[in-house]
Amino acid sequence: MIKSFISYYKPVKKIFFIDMVCALTVSICDLFYPMITRNIINDYVPNQNLNLLITWLSILGLIYIVKLGLNFYISYYGHIMGVTMQANMRSDVFEHLQDLPFVFFDENKTGTLMSRIINDLMEVSELAHHGPEDLFVSVVMIVGSFIMLSSINLPLSLIVFSVVPFLVVFAMKQRIKMSDAFMETRVTIGEVNASLENSISGIRVSKAFSNKENEIEKFEKNNNAFQVARRKAYKVMALFFSGTSFIMDFLNIVVLSAGGIFFFKGIINFGDFAAFLLYISMFLNPVKKLTNFIEQYQSGITGFRRFTELMNSELETDDPDAKDIPTVQGDIKFENVTFSYDDHKQVLKNINFNIEKGKTIAFVGPSGGGKTTLCHLIPRFYEVEDGNIFIDNINIKNFTRKSLRKNIGIVQQDVFLFTGTIYDNILCGKIDATKEEVIAAAKKANIHDFIMTMPKGYDTYVGERGIMLSGGQKQRISIARVFLKNPPILILDEATSALDNATELLIQQSLEELCKGRTTVVVAHRLSTIKNADEIIVITASGIHERGSHNKLIEYNGIYAELYNSQFRSMN
Ligand code: ADP
Ligand code: MG
DSSP states (O other), X not given: OHHHHHHTTGGGHHHHHHHHHHHHHHHHHHHHHHHHHHHIXXXXXXXXXXXXXXXHHHHHHHHHHHHHHHHHHHHHHHHHHHHHHHHHHHHHHHHHHHTOOHHHHHHSOHHHHHHIIIIIHHHHHHHHHHHHHHXXXXXXXXXXXXXXHHHHOHHXXXXXXXXXXXXXHHHHHHHHHHHHHHXXXXXXHHHHXXXXXHHHHTHHHHHHTTOHHHHHHHHHHHHHHHHHHHHHHHXXXXXXXXXXXXXXXXXXXXXXXXXXXXXXXXXXXXXHHHHHHHHHHHHHHHHHHHHHHHHHHHHHHHHHHHHHHHHHSOOOOOOTTOBOOOOOOOOEEEEEEEXXXXXXXXXXXXXXXXXXXXXXXXXXXXXXXXXXXXXXXXXXXXXXXXXXXXXXXXXXXXXXXXXXXXXXXXXXXXXOOOSSBHHHHHHTTSTTOOHHHHHHHHHHTTOHHHHHHSTTGGGOBOOGGGTTSOHHHHHHHHHHHHHHHOOSEXXXXXXXXXXXXXXXXXXXXXXXXXXXTSEEEEEOSSGGGGTTOSEEEEXXXXXXXXXXXXXXXXXXXXXXXXXXXXXXXXXX
């Protein structure tokens, strides 16, 4: 995992290298200040050596100007490096998400995923940027000041440094506790995000049901859990800061008393004493950086581990011998197809049927019977558990998924429109289509005239998920998409179920047009729409119940006949 983390440094290795050199130079500059002070106090001032005083003060001034530039570079380019790495990881994970199977999205909540991608990578970027620098600088500063101090007086520096291990051990221990506590807050904020996402997406439903109190209660539960976790984390954090600060203060007493005794005994002079005090005051910084690093490392690596988990989640991969099959004829065959989402319930059992190219097969039956599931198996949104599906007598496993899906158009009950214009939403049927093709598709879908009544025409924004359009308008846009795609195979899964009768009639016309010359799998709850299907299959939770043409099934007088008669009666 560390190796994969390091690989993200590759594109920014130049910035990284310069960053480290700058950080090292700044540390060395800092290490010289107490030494110069010492020389000034011990030598130049008592001896009234104005020349040397001015020379060294100028050198110090120069050092500070160089430091200015270096600090700018470290801060600016360092963050750019972190952000670049973060952006690269985000692109990688986004790309990966595109190829994850439906099962993955069934199992993972949108809000949690978003929180992971945004927050975790933020932590990773912090580690990527500050981690190596903090580690490097703090080690250089601690070792460097020890060397400097021992060059002044070894016994005194040993006394002073005997406190350092306590400081470091305490600080690290507290930091680890702190990071565990903050991990908990990240898990809980993930839950808050998930419930926020869920509630905002469903706000129209909860408003319609006046479920405000219920929604608030659910949200408050998560929000409180987050608050409790945060409170715990802050307590550990407060202990850390007050504790380390206390040890640092204690260090002052050690230096003052030991240094005082050394001074009384004439072992050190004023300048040495001052240099000691200055090094100690500088010391807080590297120790803080070191403990910072520990915490950054923990949360950054945790974030990166979660990122790697996401990156390692199983993709929809094509079989090695899968072929690109650009256009099929459209014969479909199901052979003993069995499927279940989980172990304890089989949704489809031994399904067999054949559709010749250009023909229509219809599925009817009670809700939950598995009609949608069956439709989803054809473009391989889910994998069959047993049995095989063939298109043009080629097992669909031997298609690349991309080419398989290019051959299939789907119109569903729930239409998803992307936030954007009407034009973009139709264009997603065929990304490289020309404007003329888009308009032609819209005309065939009976939506062109409506679009032209909008002030901005095709450039009208549809709002989030198409909220500014009616169900029928959205459905016609989704039909236009499929016209544009022009696939040989068509799946209509309750495409008109959510519509009123008048709208349905209008859409029915464009759907009939769409079906022409295509192999069509249709699921419909209004049976008038499937009367003319070449074969009708009644599917229930226990499997295929009856099958045949409309007339044959009416004659058979089973479930289909009963459904048909009840609908027919209610229409009169
Ligand atoms: P239909 O379209 O005939 O109403 P579905 O194919 O949607 O039926 O559902 C068939 C069964 O599979 C139902 O019991 C449903 O609860 C279950 N099911 C559907 N989708 C999923 C899913 N993504 N994960 C788990 N179970 C599912
Ligand atoms: Mg369904």
